[in-house]
Amino acid sequence: MPIRELSPHLINQIAAGEVIERPASVVKELLENSLDAGARTIWLDVEQGGVKRIKIRDDGTGIPKDELKLALSRHATSKINSLDDLEQVRSLGFRGEALPSIASVSRLQLTSTADQNGSGWRYEINAGEAGDVQPHPHPHGTTIDVADLFYNIPARRKFLRTERTEYSHIEQLVRRLALSHFDTAFELRHNQRQSMRLPAAESAEAMTQRVAEVCGKAFIEQSIFFDESNAGLRLWGWIAQPGFSRSQADMQYFYVNGRAVRDKLVIHAVRQAYQDVLYHGRQPAYVLNLELDPRLVDVNAHPAKTEVRFRETRLVHDYVFRTLQRVIAELRPGEQTAPSEFSDKLKLDQLFEQKNVNLPIPGYPTAFEQRSSVSVKEQLAGYAAMAEAAAGLSPAAEAGLLPPLGFALAQLHGIYILAQNAAGMVLVDMHAAHERITYERLKTGYDAADLKVQPLLVPLQLNVSVREAERVEQEQTLLAELGLQLDRSGPEKITLRALPAILKNDNAETLVRDVMADLVTHGESTKIEEARNEILSTMACHGSVRANRSLTIPEMNTLLRDMERTERSGQCNHGRPTWLQFSIEQLDKLFLRGR
Numbered sequence: 151m152p153i154r155e156l157s158p159h160l161i162n163q164i165a166a167g168e169v170i171e172r173p174a175s176v177v178k179e180l181l182e183n184s185l186d187a188g189a190r191t192i193w194l195d196v197e198q199g200g201v202k203r204i205k206i207r208d209d210g211t212g213i214p215k216d217e218l219k220l221a222l223s224r225h226a227t228s229k230i231n232s233l234d235d236l237e238q239v240r241s242l243g244f245r246g247e248a249l250p251s252i253a254s255v256s257r258l259q260l261t262s263t264a265d266q267n268g269s270g271w272r273y274e275i276n277a278g279e280a281g282d283v284q285p286h287p288h289p290h291g292t293t294i295d296v297a298d299l300f301y302n303i304p305a306r307r308k309f310l311r312t313e314r315t316e317y318s319h320i321e322q323l324v325r326r327l328a329l330s331h332f333d334t335a336f337e338l339r340h341n342q343r344q345s346m347r348l349p350a351a352e353s354a355e356a357m358t359q360r361v362a363e364v365c366g367k368a369f370i371e372q373s374i375f376f377d378e379s380n381a382g383l384r385l386w387g388w389i390a391q392p393g394f395s396r397s398q399a400d401m402q403y404f405y406v407n408g409r410a411v412r413d414k415l416v417i418h419a420v421r422q423a424y425q426d427v428l429y430h431g432r433q434p435a436y437v438l439n440l441e442l443d444p445r446l447v448d449v450n451a452h453p454a455k456t457e458v459r460f461r462e463t464r465l466v467h468d469y470v471f472r473t474l475q476r477v478i479a480e481l482r483p484g485e486q487t488a489p490s491e492f493s494d495k496l497k498l499d500q501l502f503e504q505k506n507v508n509l510p511i512p513g514y515p516t517a518f519e520q521r522s523s524v525s526v527k528e529q530l531a532g533y534a535a536m537a538e539a540a541a542g543l544s545p546a547a548e549a550g551l552l553p554p555l556g557f558a559l560a561q562l563h564g565i566y567i568l569a570q571n572a573a574g575m576v577l578v579d580m581h582a583a584h585e586r587i588t589y590e591r592l593k594t595g596y597d598a599a600d601l602k603v604q605p606l607l608v609p610l611q612l613n614v615s616v617r618e619a620e621r622v623e624q625e626q627t628l629l630a631e632l633g634l635q636l637d638r639s640g641p642e643k644i645t646l647r648a649l650p651a652i653l654k655n656d657n658a659e660t661l662v663r664d665v666m667a668d669l670v671t672h673g674e675s676t677k678i679e680e681a682r683n684e685i686l687s688t689m690a691c692h693g694s695v696r697a698n699r700s701l702t703i704p705e706m707n708t709l710l711r712d713m714e715r716t717e718r719s720g721q722c723n724h725g726r727p728t729w730l731q732f733s734i735e736q737l738d739k740l741f742l743r744g745r
């Protein structure tokens with residue numbers, strides 16, 4: 151075949167192949183346009199999972215009559231005009247490709263009114279054939295009607311899933327955008343039935359309400375809100391306590407300057423922050439917004455604009471990681487609600503199913519009396535002190551006076567501490583709690599001590615790539631900070647001469663290779679810290695109270711107070727919860743009280 155220029159219609163269809171994968175991709179582009187146009191309300195009407203029709207109306211700026219045709223031509227945009235604009239894009243769109251691409255694979259109708267009291271105009275494209283601009287009444291704003299998606303691309307149609315699946319992708323997309331554009335109201339209908347309605351959320355309460363609507367009540371109840379800025383970077387949002395984790399990475403919303411992204415660097419930084427509080431294999435849940443100077447992010451990295459490139463990778467990674475690590479560390483009893491994922495599972499029916507529940511028989515010595523070395527008198531003394539302290543106080547004052555974890559009443563089977571606090575009953579896994587306390591102490595002790603570096607008797611030679619060897623030369627300062635003395639000893643050779651003393655028995659080669667891999671991909675490495683923490687964690691485990699050790703009431707109370715003071719004390723070193731709260735309401739429910 152001779153070389154020919156492709157027709158504009160075919161060019162658009164090829165472009166559509168990149169960005170318009172399924173109905174949800176159309177919704178994404180259209181919603182982004184409405185948001186860019188400053189819409190306060192967006193109405194979205196979807197039929198048959200979006201395959202039959204996607205109709206979106208907004209009350210944004212609208213498109214003037216003489217620009218309607220341009221809006222549908224390729225590489226035409228009102229959002230940028232120069233390279234300088236591109237380098238500091240604030241709008242969600244900027245490539246001028248979405249509308250012509252969509253129009254090339256569907257029947258598209260664009261109706262808009264740009265001036266406040268003018269009447270609207272409509273422009274239609276059918277199979278790439280443009281019609282005329284016709285007058286058509288329309289309220290201020292824009293309506294785009296996309297019908298019969300992929301009717302002319304049978305190959306694409308084959309890849310579409312069921313109506314339900316396609317629709318759930320659309321819903322997920324609306325949720326994703328709704329969590330970053332709180333001032334805009336969203337109304338979503340599927341097959342003429344309302345399926346989602348999110349009013350504009352301006353106040354903090356309304357925003358929380360929207361997050362609850364989108365991520366579920368459990369998420370909002372077990373997450374904390376924070377807002378931190380530093381040196382031109384701002385990170386804010388909601389992160390779930392480690393106790394509320396997911397088996398899938400399906401509740402991770404991250405926005406960079408209002409743009410939803412799935413960025414490897416950022417995901418890595420967040421995971422790292424949850425490092426030693428998350429149970430093995432679990433995924434954290436979060437809604438996070440990173441804001442920074444648009445010049446420091448390149449958003450033109452991907453046609454669908456879901457990936458970004460940061461100019462200063464290390465800075466961003468470090469900032470996200472450190473900020474979240476601090477926020478998570480500060481989660482302590484009293485500032486957080488106890489993990490209730492467990493208590494949710496404890497449903498009444500399930501409890502009654504367990505027929506062998508031991509009911510107390512009056513007058514019969516309880517298991518506690520038989521096994522515990524703590525005398526009943528001692529127990530009562532502890533209880534009396536608390537009762538006295540709380541006597542005559544209003545519930546609010548009582549809550550203020552009682553420590554968050556309350557006071558210990560007894561030890562159960564040498565494993566659990568039973569305590570009473572303002573909300574009700576607290577159960578503490580003694581070993582898990584003590585392990586975390588010891589671990590945190592060891593870490594603090596270690597951080598404070600000078601980094602002791604131990605020279606290797608026999609330096610370790612490693613074969614690496616030229617790129618890695620060069621990296622070692624460039625990163626001398628950072629490596630020294632990590633306690634590694636690592637030199638380049640040949641074009642493809644490096645030599646390890648010293649490493650932190652605490653790690654000396656570790657497999658140094660694997661460690662160095664892991665650190666190198668991190669440096670190359672993320673520009674920094676926490677592998678040394680992780681390896682060190684692993685050792686400290688094992689030490690903590692061995693140095694902690696074992697099950698079946700009896701504690702006195704004062705000892706138990708000391709442990710509770712230590713927990714309140716210790717960072718990350720809600721989870722043991724392996725991410726299991728250390729304590730659970732049972733409120734009086736929950737207990738009442740179990741006993742069918744007040745029914």
Ligand code: ADP
Nearest residue numbers: 183187221227228243244245246247248249292
């Ligand atoms: P881009 O968003 O990258 O500029 P599009 O093809 O998505 O490219 O849209 C082309 C142009 O049409 C936009 O730059 C904008 O000026 C206009 N436009 C599209 N949708 C709307 C809308 N809902 N309200 C106002 N203007 C719109």
Ligand code: MG
Nearest residue numbers: 179183243248
């Ligand atoms: Mg666009």
